[in-house]
Amino acid sequence: MRITRTAGSRVRSVLKHVGLSLLGLLMLYPLLWMLVSSFRPTEDIFSSPGLSLEGFTLENYTLGWDALSHPFGRYLLNSAVVVLGAIVGNLISCSLAAYAFARLTFRGSKWMFGLMLLTIMLPLQVIIVPQYIMFNSVGWVNTVLPLIIPKLFATDAFFIFLMVQFIRGLPRELDEAARIDGCGHFRTFTQILLPLMTPALATTAIFTFIWTWNDFFSQVIYLTSPESYTVQPALRAFLDSQGQSSWGPLFAMSIVSIIPVFLAFLFGQKYLVRGIATTGMK
């Protein structure tokens, strides 16, 4: 009886792994194709089928790295600056706002919350022109300021909402207890809730990283001189819908540009799962 059950569960576990691996492979196929293609000579990219690699070359990487006016590392660095600023900004400002929305009762909380949600809903495309005019008038164009400073003031309402939902999922007795012990709001927030919010903070950091890293529209509009270019505008410079596109270098540099994101995720994912279960509170 007992033996058959373990055998059964082992079969089930193997099936699960096989299924997940197949699904993973299917999902990764386009990316693998891009990886393989980045090692192909340009003329083979669209003529070679599937994932077969005949003529291996690193040319795309060397060409792509130096193709634009600055080495590609420069664009990676610029993106990194913007990303870091945005992460710090979002983590601090959004968590503060989220605490107020989730745990405090105050006059106007309902409509302020609604207002916050509304700001997520208006498409960027119509905001960007007035915003540009505003930032241009204070001389911020062609600096990273328009991309970072607003984040310090919780303009990415998405993350406020994320953290609000997260905090509301945490038992209220925890901070009630802290309050009774004489903790003020700020200490309750920093010492009780913040550690418990690690997964939400990690999610915020990772998402901010990826979204900012992949953002094209606002970066192409605010950063105009080549030395201030970030990754996405630089990548698009390989494409010319009107003529010659450099597919090989595009793929090679796309791979290069995913690496930091991937590393950030690999490093950050252990914080994603640091829930109550692992912090020892319960």
Add this chain to the structure above:
Amino acid sequence: MKRTARLSIALAGVTAVSLALAGCAGGSTPATEEGGDVTLRFAWWGSDARHTATQAAIDAFEEANPGITVEAEFGDWGGYWDRLATQTAGGNAPDVMQMSDAYLAEYAGRGVLLPLDDRAEIDFSGLDAGGVASGEVDGKLYALQAGANFPAVLANPALFEAAGIEMPDDSTWSWEDYVQVAADLTKAGVGAVGTDSIIGDPVTNAWLLQHGDSLFTADGKVGFDKDGLTGFFELVSELSTSGAAPAASVITEQMVLSPDQWGIATGKSAMGFAWSNLLTTIEGSLGSELDLLRMPTDSKESGLYLRGAMYYAISAGTKHPVESAKLIDFLLNDEAAADELLAERGLPLNTSIREYIADKVSDPEQRLIAFTVDNADALGTAPSVPAVGGGTYDQVIQRGISDVLFGTLSPKEASERVHTELSDLLTAAG
């Protein structure tokens, strides 16, 4: 420095925070008056090859003009226009910009480009007069061609040979001949269809010219009547139903592909329509040589003309009109610039530069230049650039083509819809 800071503080009155933070801004506006040093911003779109060539030409310009620094702003086509429109809205347009014929009237007609007629810094003597005229809007010159191209049929001689079909005589062929040859090619079963890349403006423009029409008129109206494109859409439909062209979805897919992936560039099609400057790209992708042919025609008009593929223009708001004009003059007329730019943007506007680079350019470009010389007698006048509001005409036509191919619209309906939509665009632009 102090002035900039004070200025930004004054302007920052809009918001409390910008006010508080304005101190850390500053410094980004170049100092202009002192020392005669001038910084120009020069923006263009294109591929990395263009960026390299243009940057080299800029270096040559800076060397020849000490005291002028040129800051490059380059990017892809889509991002370029979004940014340029936003910058213009913010009163911060680059001094010198690459302009497309599609948006030339839009920008010039809105008064944001500087008229170039009387700029003494630009030497007009060597420039092709017809080419210069193509940069005029409402009788004033706003832009100068950075390069010209022409509508052409590209044909793959190897596939013709494999199919046992003779290369047609492009000085006499009609559209019916074209459909016939293409259908025969497909039937020959050489692993390719007869034609594809029926995807927009080179054919439409040539076809309208052959019928005495044009997409737009010089006074900013639609240049054909409601039925004017019916014949064109019938042709599209015939190419598809006769088997001359591939399946509807394959043609439609090419509308979003870049030219190096079109059927003619991958050997999956024996003929295709293209702007001539794509020859290098397409041959590069195909790996073998293509023949350049004139468009078929049913009238005395060949439909062949030199089109301003791209222009250089100056922002009306520039603080340095003299230096900006100098830069354009250098790019157009100086051999040092020509050494770098060659024919990357198309045939040079300056006829002696055209000769100067003739044996320097790559082989496909040499054949392009030779083609314009050989067919000089067939060259007609270029149609007017798209009217204000009509910059997105190509998408309207492409949608018409795919609706005809998928059978949702009849050729007549497609022609009417294209006409209505283009008229609406012009009306909306007011």
Add this chain to the structure above:
Amino acid sequence: MTDTTLTRTPSRAKRGRGWRDSLAAYGFLAPWIIGMLAFTIGPVIASFFLSFTQYNLLQPPTWIGTKNYEMMLQDERLHHSIGVTFTYVAVAVPLQLIVALALAMLLDRGMRGMSFYRSAFYLPSMLGASVAIAVLWRQMFGADGLVNQVLAMFGVEGASWIASPDTALGTLILLHIWTFGSPLVIFLAGLRNIPRMYYEAAQVDGAGPLRRFGAITLPLLSPIIFFNLVLQIIGAFQTFTQAFVVSNGTGGPSDATLFFTLYLYQKGFPGFQMGYASAMAWLLLLIVAAVTALNFWISKWWVFYED
């Protein structure tokens, strides 16, 4: 920060608490309020104003009253784009969330190789809306793409999936599902916050996996599910980049992928009708706000908070 001084003296008097809470709340919200006033409100009001003007970006706007809104009533492409967008929201969002939740459940319970799978499933989302996506999607669903190569093995000749009006939207829905990494990560984080002892207790009581899911996971995860739902719906209404990149900005073939925001962009930027585009943005805001409000209203019946 102001709130430290506020809270330094622990309050015993109950009367003062509401007032103190409010003050503390404004302290916590100060960055957000400043951000709203400084960076958001201005452009939002500007776009509202522009929606009553004709504005071509190159010249100052001219006031035309409600004409843009009247024009929207007659704009058939606009109505079509609303249809496309609603279809997309109704199909892509639930599918993606179901896939993400199912995989999150599978991956949650300390299984071997979990971080590997998590990374593998997340990788596509990292590519986001990079230009490379366009090429990859064509490589999968184009006329010569992988799908057709597989079909060819079975003797079926497929058309171009991304360029046929009937299937193009479907490929974009698949693209959306493909990037289920973001909701997956949020689900995983949420699952970790469900105290284990609940499950242990349920197991002792003899509750099966289905029952445990219905009685523990679903209610306790409901704030997170709700969050994902609300945000994914808002995001799906604003879908732009994927459609832009795959159709090269056209919304083709034959407007099959003409999402609302893509049409708005076409009008605003390449079309130089920013006044009209702004009016469209406000219509979108109205639609999304209504849907979100409905969502919040319905949530009363199925979302449980630890309050």
